[in-house]
Amino acid sequence: MKLRIYPDPILSKSCAEVRIGDSKIPAILDEMAQKLYKWEGAGLAAPQVGIMGRVVVIDIRDEPKKLYKLVNPKITWKSDEIVESNEGCLSLPILRKTIKRYESVVMEYFDENFEKKEIYATGFLSCCLQHELDHLDGILYIDHLSRLKKARALSEFKKIQEAKG
Ligand SMILES: [Zn+2]
Structure with missing residues (x-):
């Protein structure tokens, strides 16, 4: 698994649901979790490592420690309340921008054992799930920035990448 960096075209493609019970999924989730810790992210989605399936791992480094392994996750409810969220992304290294997110969400998903789960998330976890x-x-x-702010962010990112060589 290699980290895909913007503008890798895979990052702008939509993923299909995976088959519930697919025996390859638990190993993919384990490897993604290892990468998440290695790269020190809060979350990692399958297309970021070149896999086009609806699979995500999240660990927001909260106490008590909780690693979420999400299969076919779906947001089923969003709060009216909106919050400002300062975000970064492993696929856009170093860059950080503030965007708007729902303050809380309800999400349905299957865990690594393909058991159906539902969580209510607020604050940072909610933003991370979104x-x-x-x-x-x-x-x-x-993509949640205005056209002008996005263009500025991308030219800033280009400079970051050029400075890295
Ligand atoms: Zn990201």
């Missing part, structure tokens, strides 16, 4: 689920639809957090 960020990662967007990846499954080919949406990056900078």
